[in-house]
Amino acid sequence: xxxxxxxxxxxxxxxxxxxxxxxxxxxxxxxxxxxxxxxxxxxxxxxxxxxxxxxxxxxxxxxxxxxxxxxxxxxxxxxxxxxxxxxxxxxxxxxxxxxxxxxxxxxxxxxxxxxxxxxxxxxxxxxxxxxxxxxxxxxxxxxxxxxxxxxxxxxxx
Numbered sequence: 569x570x571x572x573x574x575x576x577x578x579x580x581x582x583x584x585x586x587x588x589x590x591x592x593x594x595x596x597x598x599x600x601x602x603x604x605x606x607x608x609x610x611x612x613x614x615x616x617x618x619x620x621x622x623x624x625x626x627x628x629x630x631x632x633x634x635x636x637x638x639x640x641x642x643x644x645x646x647x648x649x650x651x652x653x654x655x656x657x658x659x660x661x662x663x664x665x666x667x668x669x670x671x672x673x674x675x676x677x678x679x680x681x682x683x684x685x686x687x688x689x690x691x692x693x694x695x696x697x698x699x700x701x702x703x704x705x706x707x708x709x710x711x712x713x714x715x716x717x718x719x720x721x722x723x724x725x
Contacts, residue, residue, distance in 0.1 A: 570687060572620055584662040591654070591667035593618035594631040595713035596643050596674040602693040603710055604681060605700065606638055609689050614700040616709055618669075627670045635674065639691045642678040649673050649712045650721035673713040 571579075578587065594617045596604040607614050619634035621627060628645040635643045649671040656666040681691050694700065696714070699707075712721050 570685075572622065574623055575620070579663060584664060586656060586664045586666060589665050589667050590621050590627070591618060591669045592621055592627045592630040592634065593669055593671040593709055594635045594643065594645070594674045595649060595671060595709050596635055596641060596676055597713070598676045598693055600693075600695075602695050603699070604635070604639060604641060604676065605692060605694055605702070605706075606683075606688040607690040607700075609687055612689065614702055614706075616702075616706040628672060631672045631674055636679070637685050638688055640679045640682050640684040641676050643674040643676050645672045645674050647673050648720045649709060652721075652723055671709045671712070 575587070575589070596617065598604070604617060605614050606617055617635050617638055619630060619637075621630035625633075627648075631645050632643055635641055650669075651671075652669050654667045654669055656664055658664045681693055683689070683691055696710070699710075702710075712718065
């Protein structure tokens, strides 16, 4: 995942210390009920689509932008699926971040899924009963997004 310029600017002063950042995840379904996934170029693993909002950018606008930038698919956000503070992450360069993830269920409305930037090796649509190996992060979000009548999930601990 490319580091946004505004975070690089903050890192110039903050060094590797923990940064508390927003994150947005988009769970995108097509008309056949398949989910859009990307195989990341940084670790080679399949993942749901997501990214960091630009300063002042709304979460829904970030989801639409990230999905298009990474996959060339146009989507429309339908609802908030969950809001969750994630565990801190330390990257290979020593930078530490902790994300407040906002996951949105989205519906594809156009475009053909393809690699559209350097963050993905592959992108594609997957039937829910034929998902590639995914981290629990993605599996949980897909399950929450599939629950039509379920309210937004919050960790209440």
